[in-house]
Amino acid sequence: xxxxxxxxxxxxxxxxxxxxxxxxxxxxxxxxxxxxxxxxxxxxxxxxxxxxxxxxxxxxxxxxxxxxxxxxxxxxxxxxxxxxxxxxxxxxxxxxxxxxxxxxxxxxxxxxxxxxxxxxxxxxxxxxxxxxxxxxxxxxxxxxxxxxxxxxxxxxxxxxxxxxxxxxxxxxxxxxxxxxxxxxxxxxxxxxxxxxxxxxxxxxxxxxxxxxxxxxxxxxxxxxxxxxxxxxxxxxxxxxxxxxxxxxxxxxxxxxxxxxxxxxxxxxxxxxxxxxxxxxxxxxxxxxxxxxxxxxxxxxxxxxxxxxxxxxxxxxxxxxxxxxxxxxxxxxxxxxxxxxxxxxxxxxxxxxxxxxxxxxxxxxxxxxxxxxxxxxxxxxxxxxxxxxxxxxxxxxxxxxxxxxxxxxxxxxxxxxxxxxxxxxxxxxxxxxxxxxxxxxxxxxxxxxxxxxxxxxxxxxxxxxxxxxxxxxxxxxxxxxxxxxxxxxxxxxxxxxxxxxxxxxxxxxxxxxxxxxxxxxxxxxxxxxxxxxxxxxxxxxxxxxxxxxxxxxx
Ligand code: HEM
Numbered sequence: 383x384x385x386x387x388x389x390x391x392x393x394x395x396x397x398x399x400x401x402x403x404x405x406x407x408x409x410x411x412x413x414x415x416x417x418x419x420x421x422x423x424x425x426x427x428x429x430x431x432x433x434x435x436x437x438x439x440x441x442x443x444x445x446x447x448x449x450x451x452x453x454x455x456x457x458x459x460x461x462x463x464x465x466x467x468x469x470x471x472x473x474x475x476x477x478x479x480x481x482x483x484x485x486x487x488x489x490x491x492x493x494x495x496x497x498x499x500x501x502x503x504x505x506x507x508x509x510x511x512x513x514x515x516x517x518x519x520x521x522x523x524x525x526x527x528x529x530x531x532x533x534x535x536x537x538x539x540x541x542x543x544x545x546x547x548x549x550x551x552x553x554x555x556x557x558x559x560x561x562x563x564x565x566x567x568x569x570x571x572x573x574x575x576x577x578x579x580x581x582x583x584x585x586x587x588x589x590x591x592x593x594x595x596x597x598x599x600x601x602x603x604x605x606x607x608x609x610x611x612x613x614x615x616x617x618x619x620x621x622x623x624x625x626x627x628x629x630x631x632x633x634x635x636x637x638x639x640x641x642x643x644x645x646x647x648x649x650x651x652x653x654x655x656x657x658x659x660x661x662x663x664x665x666x667x668x669x670x671x672x673x674x675x676x677x678x679x680x681x682x683x684x685x686x687x688x689x690x691x692x693x694x695x696x697x698x699x700x701x702x703x704x705x706x707x708x709x710x711x712x713x714x715x716x717x718x719x720x721x722x723x724x725x726x727x728x729x730x731x732x733x734x735x736x737x738x739x740x741x742x743x744x745x746x747x748x749x750x751x752x753x754x755x756x757x758x759x760x761x762x763x764x765x766x767x768x769x770x771x772x773x774x775x776x777x778x779x780x781x782x783x784x785x786x787x788x789x790x791x792x793x794x795x796x797x798x799x800x801x802x803x804x805x806x807x808x809x810x811x812x813x814x815x816x817x818x819x820x821x822x823x824x825x826x827x828x829x830x831x832x833x834x835x836x837x838x839x840x841x842x843x844x845x846x847x848x849x850x851x852x853x854x855x856x857x858x859x860x861x862x863x864x865x866x867x868x869x870x871x872x873x874x875x876x877x878x879x880x881x882x883x884x885x886x887x888x889x890x891x892x893x894x895x896x897x898x899x900x901x902x903x904x905x906x907x908x909x910x911x912x913x914x915x916x917x918x919x920x921x922x923x924x925x926x927x928x929x930x931x932x933x934x935x
Contacts, residue, residue: 476826478522480514481507486666488515493660497918498809502839511825517665519545520831522822525839527846527870529823533814533833534877540820542567542878545813545832547664549657552678553685554735562739563658563812567878573728578736578882581714585631586885593785595630596890599623600782600897607898613907613928617753622648624749627890628741632711633695647691650684651742657681658812658920689734692741696733711740744883747807748890750921754805755798755895757913760906760929762853769794769899770934783896785889791896792865796858798891802873804853807921809838811875837872838922846870902931 450457481504483489492500493516501523504512510526524530533541543566544550550558558564562578565571586592603623607616622639625648629635637644663669699712705721708714715736719728759766776790777783788795814833819826827833842850846868847857860866874881881887898904907928916925 476821477828478511478513478825479508480504480512483515486517488517488519488665490516490662490665492516493521493665494662495917496915497660498806498836498838498915498922501810501834501836502842505836505839511823513825513827513831516660516832517662518667519665520828521834522816522825522827522831523834523836524822525836525843526823527840530835530837530840530872531876532822533835534875534879537820537822538877540818541814541816541827541833543815543817545815546830547661548667549661549664549678552681553654553657554731554738555682555686555689556731560731561735563743566815566817570729570732574732574736575878575882577715577718577728577732578740580718581711582740582882582886584708584714585711586889592631592886592889593893595634596627596893597782599627599630599636600894603894604898604901607902607931608933610931613930615926615928616756617749617923617926620752621745621749624745624752624890625651625741627748628745630710631744631886632737632741633692633699634710634712635695647688650688651746653677653681653684654742655746655920659918685738689738692734692737696737712737740883743881744886746921747883748887748894750807750923751798751802751805751887751891752894754807754913754924755801755891756898756904756929757924757927758797758801758804758853759899759904760911760927761913763905765797765853765855766899766904769797770903773896773900777896777900783893783900785893787896788892792859792863793855794896794899795865795892796855798895799858799867799871800853800855803841803847803871805915805922805924806838806841806873807923808873808875809918809922810834810836812879814879835872835875837875840870840872901934903934905930905932 447461452458481489492504492514502525504514504523505525511522511524511529513520513522515521524533544558544564546558550561550564553564554560559566559568559570562571562574565574603619606619607614619639622644625644626636626639629637629647637647696712699709699716703713703716705717708717715733719733759769772791772793773783773787777787783791811834814835816827816829816831816833819829821827840846844850858865858867874884874887907930911927912925913927914925915922
């Protein structure tokens with residue numbers, strides 16, 4: 383027994399059975415009294431050792447293994463599996479840490495159910511950069527500000543593509559590479575993005591035109607809300623109003639929100655947006671064999687109908703276009719097509735797809751943010767009263783707020799930012815993909831991985847925000863009541879895929895919110911009023927809730 387205890391300690395000379403020298407380093411030359419230098423001799427001490435420590439067993443190991451492998455089929459299989467496993471571990475040694483997954487399925491469940499909560503919880507376990515498999519795809523999730531900025535800005539050449547997901551192909555007639563949102567960074571994409579950015583910027587620089595187009599929609603909404611003498615969910619009404627704003631800004635068109643055409647259009651964009659949520663078939667292609675899912679065809683057909691409608695508007699614009707007086711985005715695009723240096727490179731389908739993305743992306747994100755805003759105002763009556771006071775002081779009661787008031791309403795702006803932070807309606811931006819293998823924070827991101835920028839986690843991280851779960855708009859204000867927007871606030875992303883509609887969205891959110899607050903008080907419809915996010919589908923909507931509104935004096 384004594385021998386075993388001694389030998390289990392650091393007595394490497396006895397374990398090896400080869401050395402006649404005891405001790406633990408050079409210069410220590412005291413001879414072991416009982417061990418011989420003879421390689422074949424086994425000392426009685428050694429014969430009492432557990433099997434793995436015996437020298438003769440070790441010597442015979444290659445021969446034993448060889449005979450096991452050649453004579454035993456199962457052993458060979460196990461050996462090959464172990465070898466492959468070790469090889470895989472060695473190849474993945476630089477990958478970010480992450481949970482083990484079920485073979486072939488991986489951890490797809492993290493993406494299918496409340497992914498913003500699950501992926502933020504995983505940060506606490508595996509750190510700011512982690513990865514896992516979802517079916518056949520590797521997902522890399524970046525959570526800290528440093529990792530997110532490294533991916534979006536410093537490594538943008540490697541990480542600005544979009545994932546090659548089958549569902550995305552149903553969005554555009556020519557496949558995903560023809561869209562603005564889903565294309566990789568190609569020359570044609572850069573052209574589309576440049577045109578979209580320029581058209582929106584040129585349009586936004588004429589504030590009066592935007593106010594003109596928005597004001598009728600805003601007045602309609604306020605009248606509709608105040609005439610409702612019962613509790614209601616504001617989200618559907620806001621979506622129809624914002625769809626009309628989008629159509630008005632893009633084509634100078636508006637439709638009766640209760641009419642068939644507007645409802646059909648809304649449905650088309652709903653279906654298109656569902657494609658951006660994580661669909662199991664994109665990760666488990668085998669499912670295609672077992673399902674007869676005609677959803678992609680259906681989306682392609684509906685998108686085709688929408689493009690037909692847009693072409694009618696476009697043709698009307700071509701016939702009535704006056705370059706000195708652009709009426710909307712379509713006129714701006716026509717102007718760039720005629721005067722821009724790159725005009726020859728542009729295909730007619732590019733225009734179709736830019737218009738499709740501008741109308742679709744534009745209205746949903748703004749409408750959902752407005753719904754969250756009304757929900758938070760219902761929950762926080764004291765802050766709502768402060769917003770009312772601020773607006774009354776600057777604007778008065780005799781006119782409605784306008785864009786010129788914006789710089790003098792810091793609390794109103796801070797409330798919008800705080801709601802954008804807490805709701806983080808695009809919790810992972812739009813998924814990016816790695817075009818080439820790169821390293822983020824020292825971890826390998828292999829080519830082809832899907833990269834999720836976890837903005838939801840960033841916006842709820844106690845390292846960047848004091849008491850992050852609390853609704854506190856004043857965190858965006860200095861002590862002197864001046865707006866102070868920290869770098870780690872990223873509702874529109876950053877880098878080459880940054881949202882081109884940011885300036886327009888800011889204008890829309892401000893005008894809608896300031897006007898509603900000027901005219902109405904929002905209260906919860908029930909004492910047990912709660913605000914929670916529902917399932918993720920392109921945008922993170924609030925679960926349906928009901929509010930009441932009362933006209934202010
Ligand atoms: C509150 C409103 C909005 C929010 C929070 C928002 C947020 C975002 C985010 C996070 C992205 C993805 C960035 C990335 O993947 O790195 C994006 C992309 C995009 N947004 Fe917005 N957006 C809003 C409004 C708008 C509006 C009003 C328009 C158009 C008029 C628009 C058009 C687009 C387009 C076309 C893209 C794709 C850009 C690309 O892939 O290069 N968005 N938006």
